[in-house]
Amino acid sequence: MKNKLFFLTLLITLSGIFSACSPKVDYAKEEVQIRAVWSNLSEYxxxxxxENYSNLVDHTEKLQILHPQMGQWLKGYDEFSKVYKGILESDYTYEEYENELLNINISTNSDMAWANAKVTWSMYGPDQKNRMWYSVAFTKVxxxxxxxxxxxxxxxxxxxD
Structure with a gap:
């Protein structure tokens, strides 16, 4: 009985030490940083x-973009850059643009996050509004x-409308 009590006490003590030593995540700070990435993405x-737009995405094969209007599933940074670089360097202008990151969920070890966003834009006048929901995953690099x-x-x- 004494051995069990000793090991239980040891286990509780060690778990307390490990939890005290683990870094505390400042979720509010992480959320501010994620919102800034999304805001900058829209601005760029x-x-x-x-150049700045592409720096906000993961430059590996993990990157995936699914876009119904393009009818494409872009897998990896190389495919992404072939499509999006041409769009960003073309003469498209946005006459109206609204972007709202609705919610953010951050993993407990703060290396992954996911969010939903609502985006409305018009490229060819107010009669041509596009509205989309986005699901976005973020990772720390x-x-x-x-x-x-x-x-x-x-x-x-x-x-x-």
Whole structure:
């Protein structure tokens, strides 16, 4: 009985030590950083700034972009850059752009996060509004949040628009 009590006490003590030594995650700080990545992504897209835009995504084969309007599933940074670089360096201009990151969920060890966003934009006047829901996954690369997965889904236009 004494051995069991001793080992139980030892186990509780060690678990307390390990939990006290593990780094505490400042979730509010992490959320601010993730929101900044999403905001910058939108800003660079609107400006056509490929260099800064591309630096916000993971540059590995883990990157995946699913976009219904393009009808493509882009796997890896190379496929992504072939498609998006051309779009950002073209003459597209956004006449209206709204972007709202709705919620963010951060993993307990703060190396992964996922979020949902609602994006509305118009490229050819207010009659041509596009509305989409996005699911976005973020990962930490060298201490910075990067987008590793983006999946878009069309929101049907309202009849009164």
């Amino acid at each position: 897209l609107a400006k056509g700034d490929w 060298d201490g910075e949040w990067k987008i590793v997965m983006l999946m878009a889904c069309n929101i049907p236009n309202k009849k009164n």
